[in-house]
Amino acid sequence: MSPILVLVGPPGSGKTTVGALLADRLGVSFRDTDADIEKLAGKAIPEIFVADGEEHFRALETQAIAAALAEHDGVLALGGGAVLAETNRRLLAEAPVAFLSVELSAAVNRVGMGAGRPLLALNPRATLKALLDQRRPLYDEVADITVATDALTPDQVAEELAAFTGAPVSIHVGGDSPYEVVIGREATIALTEHLDGAARVAILHAPPLREHARRVAAFVGETLECLLIEVPDAESAKTVAVAEDCWNRLGQAGFTRTDVVVGIGGGAVTDLAGFVAACWLRGVRVVQLPTSILGMVDAAVGGKTGVNTPSGKNLVGAFHPPAAVLCDLSTLDTLPESDRTAGLAEIVKCGYIADPRINELITANPKAATDPAGPLLANLVRRAVAVKAEVVSEDLKESGRRAILNYGHTFAHAIEKVEDYSWRHGDAVAVGMVYASVLGRLTGRVDLVDHTRDLLTAVGLPTSYRGAPFEQLLAAMRVDKKAVGNTLRFILLDEVARPALVDDVTEDQLRQAYVEVSS
Numbered sequence: 288m289s290p291i292l293v294l295v296g297p298p299g300s301g302k303t304t305v306g307a308l309l310a311d312r313l314g315v316s317f318r319d320t321d322a323d324i325e326k327l328a329g330k331a332i333p334e335i336f337v338a339d340g341e342e343h344f345r346a347l348e349t350q351a352i353a354a355a356l357a358e359h360d361g362v363l364a365l366g367g368g369a370v371l372a373e374t375n376r377r378l379l380a381e382a383p384v385a386f387l388s389v390e391l392s393a394a395v396n397r398v399g400m401g402a403g404r405p406l407l408a409l410n411p412r413a414t415l416k417a418l419l420d421q422r423r424p425l426y427d428e429v430a431d432i433t434v435a436t437d438a439l440t441p442d443q444v445a446e447e448l449a450a451f452t453g454a455p456v457s458i459h460v461g462g463d464s465p466y467e468v469v470i471g472r473e474a475t476i477a478l479t480e481h482l483d484g485a486a487r488v489a490i491l492h493a494p495p496l497r498e499h500a501r502r503v504a505a506f507v508g509e510t511l512e513c514l515l516i517e518v519p520d521a522e523s524a525k526t527v528a529v530a531e532d533c534w535n536r537l538g539q540a541g542f543t544r545t546d547v548v549v550g551i552g553g554g555a556v557t558d559l560a561g562f563v564a565a566c567w568l569r570g571v572r573v574v575q576l577p578t579s580i581l582g583m584v585d586a587a588v589g590g591k592t593g594v595n596t597p598s599g600k601n602l603v604g605a606f607h608p609p610a611a612v613l614c615d616l617s618t619l620d621t622l623p624e625s626d627r628t629a630g631l632a633e634i635v636k637c638g639y640i641a642d643p644r645i646n647e648l649i650t651a652n653p654k655a656a657t658d659p660a661g662p663l664l665a666n667l668v669r670r671a672v673a674v675k676a677e678v679v680s681e682d683l684k685e686s687g688r689r690a691i692l693n694y695g696h697t698f699a700h701a702i703e704k705v706e707d708y709s710w711r712h713g714d715a716v717a718v719g720m721v722y723a724s725v726l727g728r729l730t731g732r733v734d735l736v737d738h739t740r741d742l743l744t745a746v747g748l749p750t751s752y753r754g755a756p757f758e759q760l761l762a763a764m765r766v767d768k769k770a771v772g773n774t775l776r777f778i779l780l781d782e783v784a785r786p787a788l789v790d791d792v793t794e795d796q797l798r799q800a801y802v803e804v805s806s
């Protein structure tokens with residue numbers, strides 16, 4: 288037995304508060320070795336220090352840590368000085384450890400006059416400074432993850448830690464047809480919970496997901512009739528002709544209104560599966576099992592479904608919320624690196640429009656951001672889904688606020704169309720965000736051009752486009768769904784996390800932004 292997570296950190300870092308919140312979130316118990324020590328000694332910690340001295344306290348602490356590590360399988364918080372003893376650090380080597388770091392001023396504010404903390408009884412500021420200086424390298428030595436808590440609420444810290452543990456997280460999407468987005472390494476297992484009343488399941492997938500789709504079919508096929516429908520890969524799946532083939536297969540199988548369509552794949556397949564389900568018998572359930580980063584954080588969530596037509600991207604479709612979205616992070620292990628990187632574009636977008644912490648996390652560790660086995664990607668997926676869930680819960684049909692999710696997309700969709708869908712959507716969105724940032728500057732808003740270019744470059748996303756001439760792109764932009772009559776509308780940022788729908792961008796500004804993006 289071993290704890291899910293051990294929390295270490297100096298006084299004031301919030302180990303006890305965060306530990307209890309995290310345990311609650313994960314549905315496990317919380318244990319604090321300081322409480323264990325008090326039980327062992329039969330007195331409060333300040334009394335142990337006064338009556339028996341620090342050395343005796345440290346001996347009890349080692350005893351308490353060893354016992355808790357052996358017996359406890361929930362969240363465990365250790366006292367601030369637990370890392371001082373080499374024996375304790377050795378004991379921690381086998382457990383997953385999170386260091387909650389805090390800067391001096393925040394720590395001083397949080398501990399106040401140090402009530403109940405014997406080492407801080409005199410001059411808490413100076414004592415805390417000395418403690419932080421002495422212990423930081425020791426916390427670093429034992430930690431598998433460090434969370435800087437200064438600017439975060441205890442809930443936000445608990446959220447980051449929950450993602451690190453890999454425990455499944457469920458994010459609620461509200462509105463008239465509410466559903467859950469489950470994120471975790473075994474999320475697929477939840478599929479059977481969403482098949483009530485079905486006699487048949489149609490699983491749509493592209494060739495790269497054939498084996499995975501077969502495994503899912505074997506899993507649900509024990510009780511239900513399973514129809515595996517393989518569709519062309521990537522954007523080639525998003526056509527009316529492919530949708531029609533799928534409807535023909537459903538017809539041949541006698542698919543009824545209580546049967547369920549399942550989309551397994553990247554955003555192209557989940558868009559198609561959603562559209563097939565939206566139209567069949569005027570709407571049957573669809574459960575989305577996205578297997579690309581982009582599918583998880585964006586395409587599978589929110590109920591926008593559709594296909595492309597020769598006139599442009601996603602021009603035919605329907606709003607059809609899924610019954611559930613199951614983001615099985617283990618499926619990302621086989622996602623090619625270039626598609627992982629492309630998926631980050633929509634995560635960065637969420638950072639710009641709503642959650643700046645996303646882009647801070649990516650900037651701090653751009654390489655880890657696409658590592659499917661690492662904790663950062665799980666955290667980013669969760670944060671981006673939370674942004675999208677919040678927006679679409681309020682405005683499913685894009686009658687207002689939902690348009691902010693289109694940041695960077697006007698130019699991106701134009702690139703995709705003029706390049707005949709040979710560009711990855713995420714790559715086009717990356718360039719589209721640079722274009723939007725230039726428009727932001729040209730229209731007197733915040734200047735995020737360098738910030739956007741630097742961030743995208745750090746993760747390996749493109750920042751320029753040197754293909755079709757401006758006129759061709761402009762014509763493609765004119766069929767954007769946000770356009771009203773002859774007026775093009777763009778999502779631009781007044782500030783980070785303050786998106787605005789702007790309808791007075793001039794053609795000169797559009798051309799100037801094109802020049803900057805293509806130079």
Ligand SMILES: NC(=O)c1ccc[n+]([C@@H]2O[C@H](COP(=O)([O-])OP(=O)(O)OC[C@H]3O[C@@H](n4cnc5c(N)ncnc54)[C@H](O)[C@@H]3O)[C@@H](O)[C@H]2O)c1
Pocket residue numbers: 493494495496520521522525552553554555556558578579580581582585586587588589590591592601618619620621622623626629630633712713
């Ligand atoms: N509906 C929406 O709200 C919404 C939002 C964003 C994007 N989209 C759409 O999503 C699409 C882009 O999605 P995408 O970036 O996932 O591209 P994609 O669906 O084309 O997938 C990219 C490639 O990765 C492969 N793949 C996916 N998962 C894999 C895995 N686990 N292992 C191996 N290969 C895997 C796919 O087969 C494909 O070859 C675009 O069509 C875009 O318009 C829709």
Ligand SMILES: O=C(O)C(=O)C[C@@H](O)[C@H](O)[C@H](O)COP(=O)(O)O
Pocket residue numbers: 585589591600601633685689690692693696768
């Ligand atoms: O969900 C939305 O709303 C979005 O705009 C998300 C976009 O990232 C996504 O690419 C979407 O498919 C674009 O929608 P569209 O209506 O502009 O085709």
